[in-house]
Amino acid sequence: MSSAVYHFGLYELDTDRRRLSRDGRQVLLEPQALALLCHLVEHRDRVVPTKELLGAMGCEPTDETALAGWLRATLYAVGDSDTRQQSIRTVGRQGYQFVAPTTVPSAAAPPASRIPAPTAGAEADHEVIRFSRSADGTRIAYATTGHGPPLVKTANWLTHLDLDRTTPMWKHWFDGLTRGRQLIRYDERGCGLSDWTVPHFALDDLIDDLDSVVDAVGLDRFPLLGVSQGGAVAVAYAARRPERVSHLILTSAYARGPQVRAQNDAERDAAEVDLNIARAGWRSQESSFLRYFASQFLADATPAEWDAFTAYQRQTTSPANGLRFLEEFARIDVSGVADQVSCPTLIVHARQDARVPVAQALELATLIPDSRLILLESRNHLFTADDPAWPTFLTHLYNFLSE
Template identity: 30%
Template sequence: MTTTETKPGALEFTTGDGVRIAYRFEGADDKPVLLLANSIATSMDMWEGQAARLTEHFRLLRYDYRGHGGSDTPEGPYSLDRLGRDVVELLDALRIERVHFLGLSLGGIVAQWMAIYAPERIDRLVLSNTASHLGPTEQWEGLIAAVLQPDSMPEIAEMFMKNWFPASMRKLDHPIVESFRAMVLATRPQGIAGSWAAIRDMDMRRTASLIDRPTLVIAGEQDPVTLPEHGELLAQTIPGAELIVLPTAHLPNVELESAFLEAVTEFLRRL
């Protein structure tokens, strides 16, 4: 395992296919580990605003997808299987047997894969603003082609801001919105395109029924990306899953932080 420093507080390990993945630990060693997985086109810094409150109860493990943040950016499309195995290899490298897993958006897709194909590594599961399938294929082909065009990132970043935040936050030049815009602009186009290919090819509408971990599904009432009905379908498919719908767009951890953290913490700490 590689343990070189990437930026303050961050380490990295190398996957079986030679890709360096950045990760970071925070919190006391005696607390249960909570693995956080991000939205596409962001880094582990997506959780910066929530980290302090979460470390009151958990030891946080954050990481950057391949193609994002401090991780390497291999060429070509990525598969959901590869994104999931990156997590398995990370846990193996750190000798962690089981974690709570909170995934938002693409992070929720990776979390579903983990709960289906490596359920022994998951204790409790939180799937926020995510889906078991997002079509049609043509939509993703168009986005992949667009992001790989030269000088496309400012327009791509604006698209993400409109999808992620309500107009009230965008109009005020909110510092949180600008920090997320900066994260998108810092993400390599190939990393976004490769991850969109994984979303394009994934369909867990039937296999999600195999998830047997205690699961909380969180949906956003005004989410234009993963619609409330995507969350409802997940909650109906996963046996025993709970569903909470918050009055937010795509990033409830930012837009309605206290309610989001209360729901997550109560569920994960429930005996």
């Protein structure tokens, strides 16, 4: 279905940018609810079956409980309720239909005046979200923040462009990484504002996604930052695109996923147990499993902060996609191409990283020529705002980029 801007009553729905507005003001909706609304509006000429809606939202065909929650959120967002159905109508046991009178003033992408081209300094105090298309047609959401020389950050577990800048675990990253620079970041395929319904998450796809973003921004050569599993993507990209990457910065990164790097039965068992705990948490949404998972990312956080991290993750992707990510990243392996990285490389890692052992940083430093390794005193996989390692990391990053 081609993109369009739809008007109904006081509302405007931009299906390409996944944005709902009322009287010109954005109505905040989680990605699943927006996907549901877009699908209903685009197929308003018929009743949409429940299973089709679940597929559009990236959910399992049997997950009707989740659908009920997202549908209720969508109803309230457009002024409906369970009993007042002027826009979205339940049609017996057949499904749902969008019934509000709708006009389509633009059947193409929004006019250029709606998305102004970036100018120097124009985006220092806010960010602009746009979309690119990867090689297989997957829509990738990306954002540019600040101004100055570019710094591209690969996607990592898990992000949502529209929520990250107000999320305590990420907010300080954007404040820190935009000091005199323009930060370019994007949501991985399968999460955030990018397409959730995608055929696969192979490494080649992730490289194509990054290509689509930097091409859309118009970058020829740039420094690249990879965090956590985004570091593996950054290593592979720098190896394949040496003409584009000027500097490579890796933090909390690894070359081989836990299932690949396991060298004996004990390590293989530990990797499988870790993956099974994460699987159980994502399948059941049971807080105790998810809290354990969160504690590996934020070892020094409080239980309340772990719960906030868990709640944030639930907003970024579907349980089905969460499981796919976990399994793909457990098997990722860029150790065979790391020695092809030809640009200067900075590797920063917490000595007591609870998620990715420091041995993985040592392996990266051994594999990548012209790399330097800095170990910081921290237990956090993702440096928090009050972690003493955080300002030290920024100092090393900016000194490295200024060379």
